[in-house]
Amino acid sequence: MESATIALLAAAIVAGTPILFAALGELMAERSGILNLGVEGMMLVGAVLGFIFASNTGNHWYGLLAAMMGGGLMASIHAFISVTLRGNQVVSGLALTIFGTGISGFMGKSYQGMPAADPFRPIAVPLLGDIPVLGPILFKQDALVYISLILAIGLWYILFRTRWGLRIRSVGENPAAADAVGISVSRVRYICTILGGMFAGLGGAYLSLAYAPSWQENMTAGRGWIAVALVIFALWNPLRGLLGSYLFGGVEALTFRIQTIGIHVSSFFLAMLPYLLTILVLVLVTIRLRQEAGAPRALGVPYDREER
C-alpha cells in the first residue's frame, strides 16, 4: 500500500508538471493585467518545436530552447495585439489557441509517431533521493520537474518579495497609478506576457520530450485550458498553483490506479472532479474574500494613457 501511494504521488507530480509550467506563465501574464487564453496553442507550438529540434539535433536542451522561443513568439503576437493595439484580449487569445493547434499539426506532420531521439530521463538527486517516502516522490524525477519547482518558488519570491514583483502587480492592479510613478506599463506587460508564453512552451515540451516522448497532433488534450482554470484556482499565487497542479495531476494519475485496485468509479466522473473544485473555489472567492485575494483588478483591460 505504501509503495502504491508513493507511486501515485510521484505520478501526480509528473502529470502536474506540464500544467504547472503553463499555469505559472499564465499567472505571470495575468498578474500584469494581460489575460492570455492562447495557452493551449502556445503549449502545442512548444511541444512540436521541442520535438522537432530535439530530434534533429539529438539534444533535448536545444529542443527546450526552441520550445521556449516558439511559445515566446506566439505570446508576443498576443502582447502586440493587447498592449500596443489595445485589442480584445479574449478574442486574440482564442485566435492564438486555434492558430497554434493548426500550425503545430502542420509543422509536426512528418514527425507523427516517431520515437523521441533524446527524451528527458529521471535523475535521482544524490542524498535527497534517498530520503524515505519524500525521496522517490520528489527527487527521482526528470530535470524539468526540478526546474518547474524552482520556477514556482522563484516566481512567488519575485512577485511578492521584490521591487520587480511589486511593479508587475501594480501594473495589473492599477496601471494608471503605476504609470504615474514612472513604471512603463507596456514594457512590464510585454515582458510578462512573452515570458509567460515561454513557460507555456516549456509545458508543451515537457509533454513531447519527457512525459510521453513523441509528437502527436493535439497532444496537450486540453491541458492549456486546465492551466487557465488553475490560475484562478490558485488565486494568482504561484505556490498555490504548485499545489493545485499536483492536485490536478493526482486526479489524472488516480483515474487509472483506481481501476487497477478494482474499485469501479466512472473515469469520466473522476476527470470532472478538479473542475468542480475550480467552480467551488471561484464561488467561495467571490462570496468570502472579494477584494483581498481576487483577480488583478485591471485584468483583461487595455491600458490607455489618454483615458485617465
Add this chain to the structure above:
Amino acid sequence: MRKSKLGILMLVLALLLVFTAGCGGQAEKDQGQADTEKIKVGFIYIGVPGDAGFTYSHDQGRQYLEKEIPEVETAILENVHEGADVERSLEQLIQDGCNIIVANSFGYGDAVLAVAKKYPDVKFLHCSGLETEKNVSTYFGRIYQARYLSGMVAGAMTKNNSLGYVAAYRIPEVVRGINAYTLGAQAVNPNVKVKVVWTNTWFDPTKEKEAAKSLLETGCDVIAQHQDTPSAQQAAEEAGKYSIGYNSDMSKFAPNANLTSPVWNWGPYYVKTVKAVMDGTWKSEAYWGGLEDGIVDLAPISDKVPADIKKQVEAKKKEMTDKEWDVFTGPIKAQDGTVKVPEGKKMTDAEMLSFDWFVAGVEGNIGK
C-alpha cells in the same frame, strides 16, 4: 496602390502555378491506360499515415495496392474527423475521379451510405462498418486471432503471472481482443491473470502512458494495448518490462520491451477487391477475414522469446489458417465462472460481434 495590386496578382499566379504543378504529377501517371476503364481509388483517413497506428496500416495497404497493380491510381484525404466534413470529403474524392472509395473509420458510416445513394456507380469500402448496400461493402479482420497468438507469447514470458492491458473503449471489438489475448495466455500458462485499465481514448499519448504505468506499478510485467499511439510500449521500455504492440510492428518504439504485435495487413484485401472491380466480378459483401487471408498477422516475435514458444505459436497459427480451430471454441467460462460456451461449441460471428462479457482470468470491470 497599383503596385501592390500587381504584387497580389503575381502571388496568386505563382500559387496557382505551384498548385497545378503539384496536381499535374499525379494526373500524368495513367495516360496510355485510356482503353481500359480507369480505376482511381480514393482513401479517406481518420488520422495521418505517420501515426504508426491504424491509419498507418491502411496507408501501407494503399502503397501495396499501387505496387501490385501499377495502373491503379490512388488519392488520399487525411485527418478527416468524423462529422460534418465527411460527406463533403467523399464527394470531393468522387469529383476528382475516384470510382472506388475506401473509408477507414467506423464513424464514417452514415456519410458513406448517404453519398453511396447519390453515386450508384461508385463503389465504397467501409472499414469496420455495419451496413452494406448494393455499392457499399464493409470489411474488417479477425484481429482477435493475432491477439490470441500474442497472448501466448505474453503468457510464456510473464514472471508474475500478471499481464496488463491498456484498453480503449468498452466496445465489442476491444472486449473481444482482451478475451482472445487472455485465452491465448492461459493456453500456455493456466495461472495467468490479465488486468484491464480503460483509457476511453484511441489517441492520447499521455493518458495511455499513465495507464500503462499504473499497471506496471501493480506488478504486471507484460503490457498490451489497443490504442494507436506507442506510449504504452514506451512505458514498458522505461520500466524494463515487456510489451505487446498493436496495429503495426511497434518494436522500433520499444526495442527491448516489445515482444511482438498483432498487425493489420490491408494490402491483399485492397488488391483482391480492386481486381474484382476491374474484372467486373465485384459484389458488395460484409468481409471479415482472418489469418488465412493475411489481413491480420503477428509481427516477427522478439529473439527474447524461447524457440519452443515460437513453435507453439506457429502451430496454433496453422490450426487457424487451416480453419481447424478458432479462438472462441468451448469450453469458455465467464468472469463469474459460469460456462458461456460449452465444450465443442464455437461462438458465432454475431455473438463475437456483440461481445459484452469478460472470460475468466480477466481482472477488470466491463462497466456496462
